[in-house]
Amino acid sequence: MPETSRRDLFKALAAGALVAPLSALASPAAVEAACGPVMPRWGRGPEGQRSADLGDGTYLNPIVAGDHPDPSILKDGDDYYMTFSSFYSYPGLVIWHSTDLVNWAPIGPALHRTLGDIWAVDLCKHGDRYYIYLPANPTGNGWSIFVIWADNIAGPWSEPVDLKIEGCIDPGHIVGEDGKRYLFVNGIRRVRLRDDGLATDGALEPAYSPWHYPDDWVTENFAPEGPKLLRHGQWFYLVTAVGGTAGPVTGHMVIAARSRSIHGPWEHCPHNPLVRTLSEAEPWWSRGHATLVEGPAGDWWMVYHGYENGFRTLGRQTLLEPIAWTEDGWFRARGGDLSRPLPKPASGKPSTGGFALSDDFSKDRFGTQWAFHKPGPNERERARHGDRCLYLQASGSSPIDSSPLTCGVPDRSYEVEVTLEPAPGAEAGLLLYYNNKAFVGVGFAADSIKNFQYAEELVWARAPRKPGPVRVRLSNVENVVTFHHSHDGGRSWQLHPTRMEVSGLHHNVFGGFLSLKLGIYCAGSGEVAIRDFRYRSLTAPAR
Structure with a gap:
């Protein structure tokens, strides 16, 4: 398929026109099936x-x-x-x-x-x-x-x-x-x-x-x-x-x-x-x-x-x-x-590279994958592992004054899914987080869904939500971010009404020498149960 058609496919992914389970949507094989072989740059x-x-x-x-x-x-x-x-x-x-x-x-x-x-x-x-x-x-x-x-x-x-x-x-x-x-x-x-x-x-x-x-x-x-x-x-x-x-x-x-x-x-x-x-x-x-x-x-x-x-x-x-x-x-x-x-350097012994970011929370991967951003002295105590679940205690009243759990990303385009179950009194959500002045994301309070655009909540965009656990999807395709959520474990998805372009969320705008990381926040009181975090690179064509 011509290069322009491949680009159209990824623009469609960014726009949310294609909605499918992550395992089918995000794999390189699915991309090749849709538009022919893509020559990987890496x-x-x-x-x-x-x-x-x-x-x-x-x-x-x-x-x-x-x-x-x-x-x-x-x-x-x-x-x-x-x-x-x-x-x-x-x-x-x-x-x-x-x-x-x-x-x-x-x-x-x-x-x-x-x-x-x-x-x-x-x-x-x-x-x-x-x-x-x-x-x-x-x-x-x-x-x-x-x-x-x-x-x-x-x-x-x-x-x-x-x-x-x-x-x-x-x-x-x-x-x-x-x-x-x-x-x-x-x-x-x-x-x-x-x-x-x-x-x-x-x-x-x-x-x-x-x-x-x-x-x-x-x-x-x-x-x-x-x-x-x-x-x-x-x-x-x-x-x-x-x-x-x-x-x-x-x-x-x-x-x-x-x-x-x-x-x-x-x-x-x-x-x-x-x-x-x-x-x-x-x-x-x-x-x-x-x-x-x-x-x-x-x-x-x-x-x-x-x-x-x-x-x-x-x-x-x-x-x-x-x-x-x-x-x-x-x-x-x-x-x-x-x-x-x-x-490559000559004579090097074979070496393993990278590691899977998907996490079922059966092991403690703090430091290796997960880290708190700007935590207090005892912040690590906010997190505890259960039966294939991570429980995160609330801090602050919103992403602006909380200390989110963050995870770095290696790819230009990627998609993640995670299941969140906030306890009564808690609000939790999925973010792309630079710092408390620069982030985008969605949050789930007791009875509403919140949209955060460039560190501000779009109050007019609040929507009602069903009780119980929610599965959240974030797609970042070459700096264009789309959110979906599901109340039936990922069988059907609801598109969030606001998509965001995030290429400006970096040091030359906000200082600090940081990067835009995946973040999970929990605010208010109580805790959120976090389950089945999945990551997949989206293999976009080379520019």
């Missing part, structure tokens, strides 16, 4: 989720789809571990594992105690112990660097220790030629650590004055941040982000410097910037915040993040690009604009 993982691994020895970015910004990667023998900024999501700092650098699967969260906003961290190993150095803003009044540690990457992880490095973010750990441990932070500044890595051993001091791009380049701001360091041969290499992490698509970039000593002097790389988005036509915007890592075969790679063209709502996603060391002792990025498949 490989396909669990539930049709896009996968970087194309199955032919090549991969197509992102390697971790969805909101996984500020990647911090650790090579530990034949294993690779990675974690990301978790912001207000708790449990947080989920650690992911790979053996081939392309296929990644989550192990579990390292941080359970709420510390407010969590930004770019550094995952490292010193001796036989793992550390995560993390910037946090527990009170909302100022940043400090904390550290947690574990003797096993899977945990248990320690309680956070405040290093009292105030007003700093983006730590990067390195051991100097003197055998001492150091943290580099935004600025670019440096502080020596005690040998156990759990306290500072000196004052914060300037370390490097970063290379500056020409003044006429279109960037957000200078913002030297994200220092990541390694020792390679006789040199220490310092990789830094400049240009601002959002704003114009051409702003964020990767630069490098090197020195014989951790104390400097540092010389700018003559090839700066090593990575930068040059045009809005490129598939990945605002590329930056990089770390170098050695591949399984001894070749080298760069891991960083970027926004997907047209899908800032997904947040900053994790990208992998090959690099090559040059005769002059520097390195160059070799992936271009990442629009085409690239050869």
Whole structure:
């Protein structure tokens, strides 16, 4: 079938013209049956989720789809571990594992105690112990660097220790030629650590004055941040982000410097910037915040993040690009604009990628999949598991002042269904949630159905509802959102009267560096029983 016909099909899905059970509607096979073969742009993982691994020895970015910004990667023998900024999501700092650098699967969260906003961290190993150095803003009044540690990457992880490095973010750990441990932070500044890595051993001091791009380049701001360091041969290499992490698509970039000593002097790389988005036509915007890592075969790679063209709502996603060391002792990025498949790293052991998001709630998947947004100190106690059911206690009076349960998504187009049964006094619903100022969704009170459009309830659109459990469907087809609900377990569906376009619900509008996540809220009093959450990627044609 012609490409235009395929597009018409997906426009019809977005408009709610086709209503069928999720298992029939959302599968790639159903799409092919309706309009002929669709050439997938990515490989396909669990539930049709896009996968970087194309199955032919090549991969197509992102390697971790969805909101996984500020990647911090650790090579530990034949294993690779990675974690990301978790912001207000708790449990947080989920650690992911790979053996081939392309296929990644989550192990579990390292941080359970709420510390407010969590930004770019550094995952490292010193001796036989793992550390995560993390910037946090527990009170909302100022940043400090904390550290947690574990003797096993899977945990248990320690309680956070405040290093009292105030007003700093983006730590990067390195051991100097003197055998001492150091943290580099935004600025670019440096502080020596005690040998156990759990306290500072000196004052914060300037370390490097970063290379500056020409003044006429279109960037957000200078913002030297994200220092990541390694020792390679006789040199220490310092990789830094400049240009601002959002704003114009051409702003964020990767630069490098090197020195014989951790104390400097540092010389700018003559090839700066090593990575930068040059045009809005490129598939990945605002590329930056990089770390170098050695591949399984001894070749080298760069891991960083970027926004997907047209899908800032997904947040900053994790990208992998090959690099090559040059005769002059520097390195160059070799992936271009990442629009085409690239050869996978050689010699990597087979690795499992992704995980199914559908959940029957027979197991506790908090942190791995589910997290509370901006929870209070005892928020985790709001949720308890029953017989294939999750019971969520109410908080607040609406999605605006509640702490919803959220789940990140990896795909451009997808559909979810879930059954909600609010107890008397409770109101519950399904959302696409950025923060309390930016969300869309439907809610089910005792006797009415509510519609939320861009963080406001459309009071005029309230409709009566039947008592008892309700099954809710959310379809997001390339940023066009449609809701349905059913009172007979999904045999018949009622279309909600308002559809919403959500491409503007992202950081450049609302701040916070977050993403648009699936959310389930419960407000009022009492609790909601949540059952049979199902997710399915909708395999839309490539643009």
